[in-house]
Amino acid sequence: xxxxxxxxxxxxxxxSGVPAAVLEHVFDDPSQGEPGxxxxxxxxxxxxxxxxxxxxxxxxxxxxxxxxxxxxNLRTLLVGLVGLGLLALAAGLSLRTAAPNLAVGPVAVAAAxxxxxxxxxxxxxxxxxxxxxxxxxxxxxxxxxxxxHVPGWAASLAGAAGVVVYIERRSAPVLVQGDYxxxxxxxxxxxxxxxxxxxxxxxxxIRAIRRxxxxxxxxxxxxxxxxxxxxxxxxxxxxxxxxxxALAGVLLAANGSGTVTPAPGLDxxxxxIGVALLAGTSAYGRRGGLFGTLLAVCLVIVFQAYARARGxxxxxxxxxxxxxxxxxxxxxxxxxxxRPRPDSTDKSEPVGDGTISTGWTMPRSQPVDTWPPxxxxxxxxxxxxxxxxxxxxxxxxxxxxxxx
Numbered sequence: 001x002x003x004x005x006x007x008x009x010x011x012x013x014x015x016s017g018v019p020a021a022v023l024e025h026v027f028d029d030p031s032q033g034e035p036g037x038x039x040x041x042x043x044x045x046x047x048x049x050x051x052x053x054x055x056x057x058x059x060x061x062x063x064x065x066x067x068x069x070x071x072x073n074l075r076t077l078l079v080g081l082v083g084l085g086l087l088a089l090a091a092g093l094s095l096r097t098a099a100p101n102l103a104v105g106p107v108a109v110a111a112a113x114x115x116x117x118x119x120x121x122x123x124x125x126x127x128x129x130x131x132x133x134x135x136x137x138x139x140x141x142x143x144x145x146x147x148x149h150v151p152g153w154a155a156s157l158a159g160a161a162g163v164v165v166y167i168e169r170r171s172a173p174v175l176v177q178g179d180y181x182x183x184x185x186x187x188x189x190x191x192x193x194x195x196x197x198x199x200x201x202x203x204x205x206i207r208a209i210r211r212x213x214x215x216x217x218x219x220x221x222x223x224x225x226x227x228x229x230x231x232x233x234x235x236x237x238x239x240x241x242x243x244x245x246a247l248a249g250v251l252l253a254a255n256g257s258g259t260v261t262p263a264p265g266l267d268x269x270x271x272x273i274g275v276a277l278l279a280g281t282s283a284y285g286r287r288g289g290l291f292g293t294l295l296a297v298c299l300v301i302v303f304q305a306y307a308r309a310r311g312x313x314x315x316x317x318x319x320x321x322x323x324x325x326x327x328x329x330x331x332x333x334x335x336x337x338x339r340p341r342p343d344s345t346d347k348s349e350p351v352g353d354g355t356i357s358t359g360w361t362m363p364r365s366q367p368v369d370t371w372p373p374x375x376x377x378x379x380x381x382x383x384x385x386x387x388x389x390x391x392x393x394x395x396x397x398x399x400x401x402x403x404x
Contacts, residue, residue, distance in 0.1 A: 036340030043289035065309035075183035086248035092276035098285025099152025105268030106163035108249030119178020138242030142235035214286025271320035277327020
């Protein structure tokens with residue numbers, strides 16, 4: 001059977017005679033998940049709903065207290081948005097690689113405490129050591145995850161416990177010593193965060209990048225190693241996630257009321273992961289939206305401002321828990337309607353004992369029902385003795401007569 005027969009059910013490339021379905025998925029590794037392009041329609045629909053909710057809450061906030069959206073109050077609100085946005089990016093980055101980093105909250109609080117104590121030495125001198133320590137901690141976490149091949153949430157939870165020990169060495173709020181005011185560059189910070197969030201979502205929608213980032217996501221036994229490439233990508237994501245969390249902590253400390261209260265920071269972790277899931281990032285890894293992170297962060301920040309304007313007592317645990325619950329429902333929708341279409345996968349099977357040298361496989365020929373069944377081989381004829389043929393005899397044989 002040739003390639004022409006293999007392409008009867010679909011189109012065939014005229015230059016090579018290879019089915020288009022084969023060429024479409026020739027670079028897909030079936031061991032990394034379903035071949036084919038993930039659908040983004042479910043993300044776009046959800047992001048339209050997020051945009052509608054953001055517009056509604058913004059209008060309600062304007063009616064409740066329009067001063068929040070003016071002057072210094074607006075700049076403080078925007079810096080807080082960027083701080084939470086960096087935490088959401090940190091959580092989303094680790095989620096996309098299927099190795100969720102639960103230490104982002106404690107890392108942010110530890111970095112905020114360090115900046116509060118060392119801020120009078122200058123921005124570079126106070127932020128640099130915090131970022132370096134976060135990078136080293138993220139590298140240690142990454143090595144534990146990819147070398148031992150253990151779940152990221154479990155290893156990062158152990159790392160979070162170690163960071164909480166560092167935080168609990170202080171028993172009283174720490175006064176911020178630095179004079180850095182991020183409100184003066186709130187617009188630039190917001191533009192930078194928006195660019196990173198949107199470009200990251202757009203690049204993450206490209207099939208090659210999405211499959212590369214999500215290689216650590218298990219497809220069979222979760223305890224099976226996913227290869228060197230998956231380990232390297234996951235390690236880089238965990239290091240980047242920890243560094244982003246440290247930068248978020250510094251920004252939130254500089255934008256705060258002047259003091260940083262020692263706290264475990266797990267409420268920040270719940271809020272960050274909840275916002276990342278609310279944005280459309282799958283809890284299983286790999287899949288995520290385009291503009292979801294920016295919209296989800298804006299939605300949560302505007303809701304918190306609206307709650308304060310109405311006098312409601314809503315803490316981070318409450319907001320994070322609700323966002324986490326809704327985000328899990330979004331994950332189910334993303335995994336159900338975001339996977340490749342069933343008819344877009346390559347259904348070809350290898351011929352014979354395996355594959356062709358080019359790596360392509362050929363579909364097995366279908367049985368033809370109109371063929372007649374195989375005829376039975378007739379038995380070999382018995383030799384006939386010509387002298388025993390009755391035509392040579394016209395009377396009974398004497399030697400066989402009974403009168404003999």
